[in-house]
Amino acid sequence: MTNAIACVDKAEAFLVIGSNTTENHPIIGDRVKRAVTRRGAKLVVIDPRRIPLAEYANVFLQIRPGDNIAVLNGIMHVILQEGLHDAAYIEERCEGFDAFAASLEKFTPEWVEQNTGVSADALREAARLYATADPASILYAMGVTQHTQGTDAVKALANLAMLTGNVGKEGGGLNPLRGQNNVQGACDMGGLPNVVTGYQKVADDEAMAKFDEAWGRKVRREVGLTVTEMGNRAADGSLKALYIMGENPMITDPDLHHIEKALDNLEFLVVQDIFLTETGQKADVVLPACSFAEKDGTFTNTERRVQRVRRAVAPTPGCRPDWAILADLMGRMGYKAEYAGPEEIFEEIRSLTPSYAGITYDRIENEGIPWPCPDTDHPGTPILHVGGFARGKGLFHPVDYNGPDELPDDDYPFFLTTGREHPHYHSGTMTRRCGRINDCFPEGFMEMNPVDAERLGLATGDPVKVSSRRGEITTKVQVIDRTAPGTVFMSFHYSESPVNQLTNSAACPTCKIPEYKVCAVRVEKL
Amino acid sequence: MVNLTIDAVQVSVPEGSTILEAAQAAGIRIPTLCWLKKLSPIGSCRMCVVHVDGVSRPVTACDTVAGDGLVVTTDSDELREMRRDVLRLLLVRHPLDCPVCDKGGECDLQDLVTEFGVTAKEYGTEPFERQLPRYVSPFIQQWPDRCVLCGRCVQACTEIKGIGCIQIVDNGLHSYIGPKPGAECVSCGECLSVCPVGALTDGVRETKARIWQSERVETTCGYCGVGCQLELNVLDGRILRVTTTDFDKAPNHGTLCVKGRFGWEFVDHPDRLTKPLVRKDGDLVESTWDEALGLVASRLQQIKDEHGPDALGGFTSARCTNEENYLFQKFLRAVIGTNNVDHCARL
Ligand code: SF4
Ligand code: SF4
Ligand code: SF4
Ligand code: FES
Numbered sequence: 121m122t123n124a125i126a127c128v129d130k131a132e133a134f135l136v137i138g139s140n141t142t143e144n145h146p147i148i149g150d151r152v153k154r155a156v157t158r159r160g161a162k163l164v165v166i167d168p169r170r171i172p173l174a175e176y177a178n179v180f181l182q183i184r185p186g187d188n189i190a191v192l193n194g195i196m197h198v199i200l201q202e203g204l205h206d207a208a209y210i211e212e213r214c215e216g217f218d219a220f221a222a223s224l225e226k227f228t229p230e231w232v233e234q235n236t237g238v239s240a241d242a243l244r245e246a247a248r249l250y251a252t253a254d255p256a257s258i259l260y261a262m263g264v265t266q267h268t269q270g271t272d273a274v275k276a277l278a279n280l281a282m283l284t285g286n287v288g289k290e291g292g293g294l295n296p297l298r299g300q301n302n303v304q305g306a307c308d309m310g311g312l313p314n315v316v317t318g319y320q321k322v323a324d325d326e327a328m329a330k331f332d333e334a335w336g337r338k339v340r341r342e343v344g345l346t347v348t349e350m351g352n353r354a355a356d357g358s359l360k361a362l363y364i365m366g367e368n369p370m371i372t373d374p375d376l377h378h379i380e381k382a383l384d385n386l387e388f389l390v391v392q393d394i395f396l397t398e399t400g401q402k403a404d405v406v407l408p409a410c411s412f413a414e415k416d417g418t419f420t421n422t423e424r425r426v427q428r429v430r431r432a433v434a435p436t437p438g439c440r441p442d443w444a445i446l447a448d449l450m451g452r453m454g455y456k457a458e459y460a461g462p463e464e465i466f467e468e469i470r471s472l473t474p475s476y477a478g479i480t481y482d483r484i485e486n487e488g489i490p491w492p493c494p495d496t497d498h499p500g501t502p503i504l505h506v507g508g509f510a511r512g513k514g515l516f517h518p519v520d521y522n523g524p525d526e527l528p529d530d531d532y533p534f535f536l537t538t539g540r541e542h543p544h545y546h547s548g549t550m551t552r553r554c555g556r557i558n559d560c561f562p563e564g565f566m567e568m569n570p571v572d573a574e575r576l577g578l579a580t581g582d583p584v585k586v587s588s589r590r591g592e593i594t595t596k597v598q599v600i601d602r603t604a605p606g607t608v609f610m611s612f613h614y615s616e617s618p619v620n621q622l623t624n625s626a627a628c629p630t631c632k633i634p635e636y637k638v639c640a641v642r643v644e645k646l
Numbered sequence: 647m648v649n650l651t652i653d654a655v656q657v658s659v660p661e662g663s664t665i666l667e668a669a670q671a672a673g674i675r676i677p678t679l680c681w682l683k684k685l686s687p688i689g690s691c692r693m694c695v696v697h698v699d700g701v702s703r704p705v706t707a708c709d710t711v712a713g714d715g716l717v718v719t720t721d722s723d724e725l726r727e728m729r730r731d732v733l734r735l736l737l738v739r740h741p742l743d744c745p746v747c748d749k750g751g752e753c754d755l756q757d758l759v760t761e762f763g764v765t766a767k768e769y770g771t772e773p774f775e776r777q778l779p780r781y782v783s784p785f786i787q788q789w790p791d792r793c794v795l796c797g798r799c800v801q802a803c804t805e806i807k808g809i810g811c812i813q814i815v816d817n818g819l820h821s822y823i824g825p826k827p828g829a830e831c832v833s834c835g836e837c838l839s840v841c842p843v844g845a846l847t848d849g850v851r852e853t854k855a856r857i858w859q860s861e862r863v864e865t866t867c868g869y870c871g872v873g874c875q876l877e878l879n880v881l882d883g884r885i886l887r888v889t890t891t892d893f894d895k896a897p898n899h900g901t902l903c904v905k906g907r908f909g910w911e912f913v914d915h916p917d918r919l920t921k922p923l924v925r926k927d928g929d930l931v932e933s934t935w936d937e938a939l940g941l942v943a944s945r946l947q948q949i950k951d952e953h954g955p956d957a958l959g960g961f962t963s964a965r966c967t968n969e970e971n972y973l974f975q976k977f978l979r980a981v982i983g984t985n986n987v988d989h990c991a992r993l
Contacts, residue, residue: 147872147898304871309971310971310987311975337979339980347961353959358957359959360958363961367990396930403923419968427866427875432880433914449939450976452943453981465972466969469969488896488897
């Protein structure tokens, strides 16, 4: 997030897109609801589902999955046409405006209505609400990124925030809500093929020289492979060994057949986890790790706040914390990695990472600090880009709309979109082993609009077969007016109905996030 | 700013502050029961009564705005007797079942009753049976007789969570917290966390402990990117429940969702792996750390030697700590010698 979570309390308007905030980031969802009901803040919700937050919205645009960019460009077209943009801010702080403005020409509200079905009037209304409020905050999540045009959609959102002068402002900003607890931290720590800690590029010789020296080994300067590429290389045999720590791609990967083939094809697979997951069952060696309650360390939340994780109970007998397993293994492979504990590792991190340099365990004992925090006197940075962008000037990127990779047709007439259900989490490895939670929410459903359900003669609870070009699964129907006719929804927590058997693995060419959010399916009564 | 006098102390507070807030600013304590800083004033219990010069009857400090020039007295025999009466009336309904109540030892009612020297149920009532619907959340156990009808739970569910699925139903001695039609409970436990007494208790674990017997370890929720701060309550190495007591702390200010508050049973689930597993003749069999790590080290080395470092790769985890993620990429970059490291969740 560019802004702190507490900034929600300062926003005069929200544009929430591709984020079922109340279910997936409930604490932020609560704050948005509070802002709307108690302060009268305005709310625009853009989503294929009538999510709970839509009930609070001044304008709800129920779009088809995959139409984010068309709608966003339409909104910006209206803002420009009606002169609601922040010309002074653009002049002072941004560049590339003219080409960008020209790129919006075709996206008239009428064009958007014709091509996406979103009403031109509602679109105008949404544009006015967002653009006339000051400050206005954009909240988005995987409903924006998990598309073949995910990166483009994020750029479109950045354009929108800059166009209205909302970047670098308390209560404004462009705020991605991270799905898993420490995605932010995993990225910050260099869990990416192109950067080490603090986004220092492996291709940047100067930055890497520091790591070469600190680590006593020369860091390779060529960018490595992404998850998707590693999957492909495993399938074609050129990747021989894979080490998977705390992930369960056999449930979460967009193309389960492909990943299964890839893992089966490996010469050697190591899986480190707290349970024997579907992925662990394919491994050559499974290493039992500790849960969050059994170890010390830090997580970095979606607002970049580095917070302590503390050991509350002793490790389950036989288990070791992930860091201790890794350190042991490094030693066995002839590399000295002796740490008294996580704090010592953290000290090493901050010595190599300017944005974390000022954060210490002592300083975050009581409350976390948001990075960048360059030195120990620095209070941390709750809002990014205040007074100027990190790169100098904010650059507008013209973005075109291509639509999703796969569209419904006669054989597969429904759009399928996927997401989460609030009591469960990710592949369900943890929440489905919480007795109470699983008692209350034991099985997954496919949401279907009453109009479609009537046409197919389906009632809530009826078993159905759902198939796509890639596979088929069975589940039960829940008839509910949440998706529009023609679109169905499933969550991905349930390994007995692995929805990713169906999803399309076509990925965004830039960030390689697959299009989990849109594919075409057929639904048949069983 | 408005200026007023409380117990002979001059106080200056922003316009719109309540008498209670003014007293707090001056370091003067006024007893409260229904008031909670993170909620707007409820004004239901009358524990916070104070005298205001020129006003004939005592007023409630928590929901009376501090006017300029007010002269306020927070303590007197009359006020103490009024507060005592509030407590006596609450005890008409409230059973003296403190020994078996989860809240014993950290209960606002217990504390006030002790402070004001109420020593018995002074006003009696005929016992009566009631047939209540199950509480709106299956994670929470309701003890309707213990309820002091302060209304905090209702206020919190409406104001903090924006849900509003509970309300005070019925009246007099028969009133209880029941469902409010039109909204659905999300089992966040906010009501549970604000209840000043043991009328709502955590229903997940049978084992209970007094506050001084168990340990409270503050940590960060392991589920979503909000990173809520919470306390794991631990007895004999097992998690008993999750609490939140610091309502001032970012990012969640004591509020959680169902996963953070009730989603920790997996930690001691019997399915937890407890030994390394190694594949032998096609099956995963239990092994030792020494054997398993030795095998990993030698196989990775062998593959690296035969096919080069880029024939190896790793998926790091958005669920592990920063320290572990750091070490994982260091392992691949410095020890294996490849940049093939990524994680599954890119947002
Ligand atoms: S659990 Fe949450 S939603 Fe349910 S009644 Fe309590 S506060 Fe309201
Ligand atoms: S249940 Fe607790 S919080 Fe709710 S009214 Fe009763 S005593 Fe107050
Ligand atoms: S309690 Fe809920 S909202 Fe808070 S971090 Fe945990 S999962 Fe997220
Ligand atoms: S605390 Fe003021 S009326 Fe309850």
